[in-house]
Amino acid sequence: MTCPICESGTLRKRKVAVEKYGVNVGEFEAEVCTKCGEQIFSEKEAARIESKITSLGLWGNPVDSRIYKVGGNFVVSIKKTVAKAMGIDKPVGVRLIPQVKKHQLIVELA
Numbered sequence: 476m477t478c479p480i481c482e483s484g485t486l487r488k489r490k491v492a493v494e495k496y497g498v499n500v501g502e503f504e505a506e507v508c509t510k511c512g513e514q515i516f517s518e519k520e521a522a523r524i525e526s527k528i529t530s531l532g533l534w535g536n537p538v539d540s541r542i543y544k545v546g547g548n549f550v551v552s553i554k555k556t557v558a559k560a561m562g563i564d565k566p567v568g569v570r571l572i573p574q575v576k577k578h579q580l581i582v583e584l585a
């Protein structure tokens with residue numbers, strides 16, 4: 476079958492290592508493009524991956540969190556699993572990029 480992404484490579488069945496946010500989830504069967512390397516999972520295999528991610532105590536996307544009031548300021552809580560995957564093991568400086576119209580606040584690690 477021709478790759479639907481690059482439209483020139485061929486898809487071949489292969490076992491591929493799956494990572495989520497830098498955490499190894501395991502090996503799963505995918506159709507892999509010989510040219511661009513795109514990995515396409517069947518619905519069944521994608522469901523197996525999602526259930527493995529859940530059983531590993533990882534998180535879905537987006538991650539639910541909460542903003543707490545501390546004194547006159549506010550603090551965003553980050554789950555331990557997310558912090559670990561991001562390599563955060565102590566307080567770190569970050570840059571906040573407010574996206575007021577989109578109702579988003581991007582947190583960029585310094």
Ligand SMILES: [Zn+2]
Nearest residue numbers: 478481508511
């Ligand atoms: Zn391709």
